[in-house]
Amino acid sequence: DAGVIQSPRHEVTEMGQEVTLRCKPISGHNSLFWYRQTMMRGLELLIYFNNNVPIDDSGMPEDRFSAKMPNASFSTLKIQPSEPRDSAVYFCASSGGQNQPQHFGDGTRLSIL
Amino acid sequence: KQEVTQIPAALSVPEGENLVLNCSFTDSAIYNLQWFRQDPGKGLTSLLLIQSSQREQTSGRLNASLDKSSGRSTLYIAASQPGDSATYLCAVQRGAGSYQLTFGKGTKLSVIP
Numbered sequence: 001d002a003g004v005i006q007s008p009r010h011e012v013t014e015m016g017q018e019v020t021l022r023c024k025p026i027s028g029h030n031s032l033f034w035y036r037q038t039m040m041r042g043l044e045l046l047i048y049f050n051n052n053v054p055i056d057d058s059g060m061p062e063d064r065f066s067a068k069m070p071n072a073s074f075s076t077l078k079i080q081p082s083e084p085r086d087s088a089v090y091f092c093a094s095s096g097g098q099n100q101p102q103h104f105g106d107g108t109r110l111s112i113l
Numbered sequence: 114k115q116e117v118t119q120i121p122a123a124l125s126v127p128e129g130e131n132l133v134l135n136c137s138f139t140d141s142a143i144y145n146l147q148w149f150r151q152d153p154g155k156g157l158t159s160l161l162l163i164q165s166s167q168r169e170q171t172s173g174r175l176n177a178s179l180d181k182s183s184g185r186s187t188l189y190i191a192a193s194q195p196g197d198s199a200t201y202l203c204a205v206q207r208g209a210g211s212y213q214l215t216f217g218k219g220t221k222l223s224v225i226p
Contacts, residue, residue, distance in 0.1 A: 004156070031212055043157075043202070043216040056213060091156055098212060099164060101147060104156030 002026070004105035006092050012111045018080040021108045024073055025094030033102060034067055034077050035091040043091070049075065082112045115140045117205055119217035126193055127225050134188040134220045136203035141181045144206040147214065148177050148188050151200045160201075161188070193224045 005024040013019055025032050033048040047057040049069045057067070064083070069075040079086055089109050093102040116139045126132050136146070145164045149157040161170045161177040163186070169178040176189040186203055200221045204214040 033212070033214075042218040043204075045213055048212055050212070056211070093157075095212065098206075098210075099145060099162070101159035101162050102157075102214065103159065104149075106154070106156045 004092055004094050004103055006090075006105035006108055008108060009106065010109045010111075012113065013082060014113050015083055016081045017112075018078065019082045019086075019110060019112075021077040021090050021092075021110070023075045023077075023092030023105060025075070025092070026096075026103055027073065029094035029096045029103070030072070031095040031097075031102075032069060032075050033093040033095070034075070035093065035104075037089045037091060037107070046077070084112045086110065087112050115143075115205060115207065115215045117203060117215050117217040119201075119203060119220050121220060122218065123221040123223070125223040125225060128193060128195060130193050130224075131189070131191050132193055132222070134190070134201050134203075134222070136186040136188070136217055138184045138186075138205050138215075140205075141184050142208060143181065144208050144211075146177075146179050146186050147204045147206070148175075148186075149202045149204065151202060151219065157202065190222075193222075195224050195226050198222055198224050 007022045034046040037043045046059045047067045052069045067077045089107045091107045093104045095102045118137045147162045148160045151157045163170045163179045174191040179186045200219040202219040204216045
Protein backbone atom coordinates (compact mmCIF):
# COMPACT_ATOMS: atom_id res chain seq x y z
CA ASP A 1 0.00 0.00 0.00
CA ALA A 2 1.49 3.34 -1.04
CA GLY A 3 2.24 5.82 1.68
CA VAL A 4 1.95 9.59 1.47
CA ILE A 5 3.52 10.76 -1.78
CA GLN A 6 5.11 14.17 -2.13
CA SER A 7 6.59 15.88 -5.15
CA PRO A 8 9.05 17.18 -5.99
CA ARG A 9 11.62 15.71 -3.57
CA HIS A 10 13.93 18.62 -4.11
CA GLU A 11 13.30 22.12 -5.42
CA VAL A 12 15.86 24.84 -5.99
CA THR A 13 14.60 28.14 -7.29
CA GLU A 14 15.38 31.83 -7.22
CA MET A 15 13.87 34.34 -4.89
CA GLY A 16 10.61 35.76 -6.17
CA GLN A 17 9.57 32.66 -8.08
CA GLU A 18 6.36 30.76 -7.39
CA VAL A 19 6.80 27.36 -5.79
CA THR A 20 4.16 24.63 -5.73
CA LEU A 21 4.50 21.56 -3.55
CA ARG A 22 2.23 18.56 -4.07
CA CYS A 23 0.89 15.81 -1.87
CA LYS A 24 -1.15 12.67 -2.34
CA PRO A 25 -2.43 11.32 0.99
CA ILE A 26 -3.04 7.69 1.83
CA SER A 27 -6.30 6.52 0.31
CA GLY A 28 -9.12 6.58 2.86
CA HIS A 29 -7.45 9.08 5.17
CA ASN A 30 -9.69 12.08 5.83
CA SER A 31 -7.15 14.44 7.39
CA LEU A 32 -4.16 16.06 5.72
CA PHE A 33 -1.41 18.15 7.29
CA TRP A 34 1.36 20.40 5.95
CA TYR A 35 4.45 20.87 8.14
CA ARG A 36 7.70 22.78 7.80
CA GLN A 37 10.93 21.58 9.41
CA THR A 38 14.00 23.72 10.04
CA MET A 39 16.98 23.30 12.33
CA MET A 40 16.08 26.43 14.27
CA ARG A 41 12.36 25.92 14.79
CA GLY A 42 11.94 22.16 14.45
CA LEU A 43 8.71 20.79 13.01
CA GLU A 44 5.83 23.27 12.74
CA LEU A 45 2.27 22.69 11.57
CA LEU A 46 1.32 25.10 8.80
CA ILE A 47 -2.24 24.02 8.02
CA TYR A 48 -4.47 21.00 8.21
CA PHE A 49 -7.57 19.84 6.34
CA ASN A 50 -10.37 17.59 7.45
CA ASN A 51 -12.55 16.10 4.70
CA ASN A 52 -10.90 18.53 2.23
CA VAL A 53 -11.85 21.59 4.31
CA PRO A 54 -9.13 23.78 5.87
CA ILE A 55 -9.61 23.64 9.64
CA ASP A 56 -6.65 25.49 11.11
CA ASP A 57 -4.29 27.66 9.08
CA SER A 58 -2.90 29.64 12.00
CA GLY A 59 0.55 28.23 11.31
CA MET A 60 0.75 29.66 7.81
CA PRO A 61 3.49 32.27 8.17
CA GLU A 62 2.30 34.91 5.70
CA ASP A 63 -0.11 35.66 2.91
CA ARG A 64 2.58 34.46 0.52
CA PHE A 65 1.64 30.92 1.59
CA SER A 66 -1.57 29.24 0.45
CA ALA A 67 -2.82 25.66 0.49
CA LYS A 68 -5.63 23.89 -1.31
CA MET A 69 -7.22 20.47 -1.24
CA PRO A 70 -9.50 20.21 -4.28
CA ASN A 71 -10.30 16.55 -3.63
CA ALA A 72 -9.58 13.75 -1.17
CA SER A 73 -6.50 12.55 -3.04
CA PHE A 74 -4.56 15.74 -3.73
CA SER A 75 -3.29 18.86 -1.99
CA THR A 76 -0.94 21.69 -2.88
CA LEU A 77 1.08 24.17 -0.87
CA LYS A 78 2.02 27.28 -2.83
CA ILE A 79 4.51 30.02 -2.00
CA GLN A 80 4.32 33.18 -4.08
CA PRO A 81 6.65 35.03 -4.12
CA SER A 82 9.28 32.83 -2.50
CA GLU A 83 12.02 34.21 -0.23
CA PRO A 84 15.32 32.70 1.00
CA ARG A 85 13.89 32.34 4.54
CA ASP A 86 11.32 29.90 3.15
CA SER A 87 14.11 27.36 2.63
CA ALA A 88 13.21 24.29 4.67
CA VAL A 89 11.91 20.75 4.36
CA TYR A 90 8.16 20.66 3.85
CA PHE A 91 6.27 17.56 4.91
CA CYS A 92 2.79 16.38 4.15
CA ALA A 93 1.07 13.88 6.45
CA SER A 94 -2.31 12.18 6.52
CA SER A 95 -4.37 10.45 9.18
CA GLY A 96 -7.40 8.21 9.28
CA GLY A 97 -8.89 9.68 12.44
CA GLN A 98 -8.34 11.88 15.45
CA ASN A 99 -6.79 9.15 17.58
CA GLN A 100 -4.85 7.61 14.73
CA PRO A 101 -1.16 8.19 14.03
CA GLN A 102 -0.14 10.60 11.31
CA HIS A 103 1.70 9.11 8.33
CA PHE A 104 4.34 11.32 6.76
CA GLY A 105 5.68 11.61 3.25
CA ASP A 106 9.42 11.86 2.61
CA GLY A 107 9.22 15.65 2.28
CA THR A 108 10.25 18.30 -0.24
CA ARG A 109 13.60 19.94 0.41
CA LEU A 110 13.16 23.53 -0.76
CA SER A 111 16.04 25.90 -1.35
CA ILE A 112 15.36 29.51 -2.32
CA LEU A 113 18.45 31.27 -3.63
CA LYS B 114 0.91 27.61 24.63
CA GLN B 115 2.03 23.98 24.72
CA GLU B 116 5.78 23.43 24.69
CA VAL B 117 7.45 20.06 24.24
CA THR B 118 11.05 19.49 25.34
CA GLN B 119 13.31 16.54 24.65
CA ILE B 120 16.54 16.08 26.55
CA PRO B 121 19.23 15.21 25.63
CA ALA B 122 19.43 16.54 22.08
CA ALA B 123 21.85 13.75 21.20
CA LEU B 124 22.78 10.41 22.74
CA SER B 125 25.42 7.84 21.84
CA VAL B 126 25.33 4.31 23.28
CA PRO B 127 27.07 1.00 22.58
CA GLU B 128 25.11 -1.75 20.87
CA GLY B 129 23.09 -3.94 23.21
CA GLU B 130 22.49 -1.30 25.83
CA ASN B 131 19.00 -0.47 27.10
CA LEU B 132 18.19 3.23 26.93
CA VAL B 133 15.54 5.78 27.81
CA LEU B 134 14.58 8.90 25.86
CA ASN B 135 12.74 11.65 27.68
CA CYS B 136 9.95 14.00 26.66
CA SER B 137 8.25 16.67 28.76
CA PHE B 138 5.30 18.93 27.98
CA THR B 139 3.98 22.01 29.74
CA ASP B 140 0.19 21.58 29.39
CA SER B 141 -1.15 18.31 30.79
CA ALA B 142 -4.49 18.68 28.97
CA ILE B 143 -3.51 16.45 26.06
CA TYR B 144 -5.51 14.03 23.94
CA ASN B 145 -2.65 11.70 23.14
CA LEU B 146 1.13 11.56 22.87
CA GLN B 147 2.97 10.07 19.93
CA TRP B 148 6.56 8.95 19.42
CA PHE B 149 8.06 9.12 15.94
CA ARG B 150 11.33 8.10 14.37
CA GLN B 151 13.02 10.13 11.62
CA ASP B 152 15.85 8.77 9.49
CA PRO B 153 18.10 11.20 7.58
CA GLY B 154 16.41 12.58 4.47
CA LYS B 155 13.16 10.84 5.31
CA GLY B 156 9.81 11.67 6.81
CA LEU B 157 8.62 10.65 10.23
CA THR B 158 7.55 7.11 11.03
CA SER B 159 5.01 6.62 13.80
CA LEU B 160 6.26 4.27 16.53
CA LEU B 161 3.74 4.41 19.35
CA LEU B 162 0.61 6.38 20.23
CA ILE B 163 -0.50 6.61 23.85
CA GLN B 164 -3.99 7.87 24.51
CA SER B 165 -4.45 10.23 27.47
CA SER B 166 -6.26 7.50 29.42
CA GLN B 167 -3.38 5.04 29.00
CA ARG B 168 -0.16 4.70 30.97
CA GLU B 169 1.97 2.86 28.44
CA GLN B 170 2.20 1.21 25.04
CA THR B 171 4.56 -1.48 23.82
CA SER B 172 5.73 -2.53 20.39
CA GLY B 173 8.50 -5.08 20.15
CA ARG B 174 11.60 -3.70 21.87
CA LEU B 175 9.95 -0.30 22.39
CA ASN B 176 7.94 0.75 25.42
CA ALA B 177 6.49 4.22 25.89
CA SER B 178 5.06 5.50 29.14
CA LEU B 179 2.93 8.53 29.87
CA ASP B 180 2.48 10.47 33.12
CA LYS B 181 0.04 13.24 32.27
CA SER B 182 0.00 14.82 35.71
CA SER B 183 3.74 15.42 35.67
CA GLY B 184 3.85 16.22 31.95
CA ARG B 185 6.32 13.47 31.09
CA SER B 186 6.76 10.58 28.73
CA THR B 187 9.62 8.16 28.23
CA LEU B 188 10.54 5.89 25.35
CA TYR B 189 12.43 2.80 26.45
CA ILE B 190 14.45 0.90 23.85
CA ALA B 191 15.65 -2.54 24.90
CA ALA B 192 18.80 -4.19 23.55
CA SER B 193 19.66 -1.34 21.19
CA GLN B 194 20.92 -2.10 17.67
CA PRO B 195 22.79 0.03 15.11
CA GLY B 196 19.57 0.10 13.06
CA ASP B 197 17.93 2.04 15.88
CA SER B 198 20.15 5.01 15.06
CA ALA B 199 17.82 7.86 14.10
CA THR B 200 16.21 10.98 15.54
CA TYR B 201 13.30 10.29 17.86
CA LEU B 202 10.58 12.91 18.25
CA CYS B 203 7.65 13.07 20.60
CA ALA B 204 4.50 15.03 19.89
CA VAL B 205 1.38 15.84 21.87
CA GLN B 206 -2.07 16.27 20.44
CA ARG B 207 -3.82 19.25 21.93
CA GLY B 208 -7.29 17.96 22.68
CA ALA B 209 -10.46 16.40 21.39
CA GLY B 210 -11.57 18.24 18.27
CA SER B 211 -8.07 19.38 17.38
CA TYR B 212 -5.71 17.32 15.28
CA GLN B 213 -2.79 19.64 15.87
CA LEU B 214 0.44 18.03 17.06
CA THR B 215 3.11 19.99 18.92
CA PHE B 216 6.53 18.43 18.42
CA GLY B 217 9.70 18.39 20.43
CA LYS B 218 12.96 18.97 18.58
CA GLY B 219 14.00 15.37 18.96
CA THR B 220 16.82 13.29 20.38
CA LYS B 221 19.41 12.08 17.88
CA LEU B 222 20.38 8.54 18.85
CA SER B 223 23.56 6.84 17.67
CA VAL B 224 24.03 3.16 18.51
CA ILE B 225 27.68 2.20 18.10
CA PRO B 226 28.45 -1.37 16.91
